[in-house]
Amino acid sequence: MSSESPVSLWLLGSGSQGNAAAVAWGERLLLLDAGVDLPVLLARMRDADLHPWYVEEVLLSHGHRDHVLGAAAGAKAYGWRVWATLGTVWRWRALRGVDVRPFEAGAAFDAGPFRVRTAATPHDVDDSAAFVVEAGGVRIGYCTDLGHAPDAVVALLQGVDALVLESNYDEAMLRGGPYPPELQARVGGPTGHLGNAQAAEVARAVAHPGLRHLVLGHLSRHNNTPALALASMRRALEGTAFRGVVHAAPPDTVLGPLTLEPAMPEGAPAGVERGMPHVG
Numbered sequence: 257m258s259s260e261s262p263v264s265l266w267l268l269g270s271g272s273q274g275n276a277a278a279v280a281w282g283e284r285l286l287l288l289d290a291g292v293d294l295p296v297l298l299a300r301m302r303d304a305d306l307h308p309w310y311v312e313e314v315l316l317s318h319g320h321r322d323h324v325l326g327a328a329a330g331a332k333a334y335g336w337r338v339w340a341t342l343g344t345v346w347r348w349r350a351l352r353g354v355d356v357r358p359f360e361a362g363a364a365f366d367a368g369p370f371r372v373r374t375a376a377t378p379h380d381v382d383d384s385a386a387f388v389v390e391a392g393g394v395r396i397g398y399c400t401d402l403g404h405a406p407d408a409v410v411a412l413l414q415g416v417d418a419l420v421l422e423s424n425y426d427e428a429m430l431r432g433g434p435y436p437p438e439l440q441a442r443v444g445g446p447t448g449h450l451g452n453a454q455a456a457e458v459a460r461a462v463a464h465p466g467l468r469h470l471v472l473g474h475l476s477r478h479n480n481t482p483a484l485a486l487a488s489m490r491r492a493l494e495g496t497a498f499r500g501v502v503h504a505a506p507p508d509t510v511l512g513p514l515t516l517e518p519a520m521p522e523g524a525p526a527g528v529e530r531g532m533p534h535v536g
């Protein structure tokens with residue numbers, strides 16, 4: 257692997273039935289969440305042509321089942337090193353028997369060859385985090401399961417080349433949908449999930465010409481549709497510096513690879529294409 261190896265991103269599941277994403281730099285693999293039952297996660301990885309033995313690091317955003325479910329089993333079977341906050345370890349007993357490296361939400365650390373920066377996210381579980389993973393000159397943001405985006409999260413996500421961003425619910429669908437009022441209040445509250453309008457605000461705050469892939473994630477099956485989420489986001493990004501592609505992550509199939517070349521060094525001649533052709 258050279259420092260020029262491209263970095264690729266796959267979504268392997270997104271939403272309340274299970275979340276996982278993979279980042280590859282050359283042959284080095286990192287998972288962002290592993291909230292899919294291990295056999296299913298392995299099947300998705302096979303679909304993506306990713307081998308579980310190549311996974312070295314797993315970053316867990318928080319302790320909810322849909323982000324953690326397959327992590328301990330994968331760590332036992334394949335020696336994955338799991339990075340989790342103490343709140344996540346505390347909540348998910350199975351993690352106590354595997355190689356867990358605790359981190360504090362807000363900290364930065366090296367997970368193998370990947371530089372990781374984090375920020376605390378407001379969610380209805382202790383100690384949850386958003387990530388930016390950096391390798392080969394490419395930055396990938398992963399920001400899901402938060403009721404609102406504090407300044408520290410918006411600051412963390414500045415300058416990313418690709419971003420997985422929660423866009424859980426359409427406001428009108430949530431209000432008129434099947435959830436009882438308490439659950440509506442929880443989902444839409446300050447420690448619940450980001451709705452389409454909130455995701456749009458975050459995207460506008462971090463939009464820049466180098467952001468090539470914006471993946472809307474954790475879409476609710478009851479309170480959102482991919483078409484609504486995409487339309488809301490594309491509208492919000494009109495007139496911004498965003499020049500990339502917006503995707504909606506499918507709940508239970510693979511999206512990717514989204515391949516990212518490192519940015520051109522400063523002073524590179526103008527007009528030189530910066531990235532690979534867009535996928536999606």
Ligand SMILES: [Zn+2]
Nearest residue numbers: 272320322401
């Ligand atoms: Zn979730």
Ligand SMILES: [Zn+2]
Nearest residue numbers: 318320379401
């Ligand atoms: Zn959650």
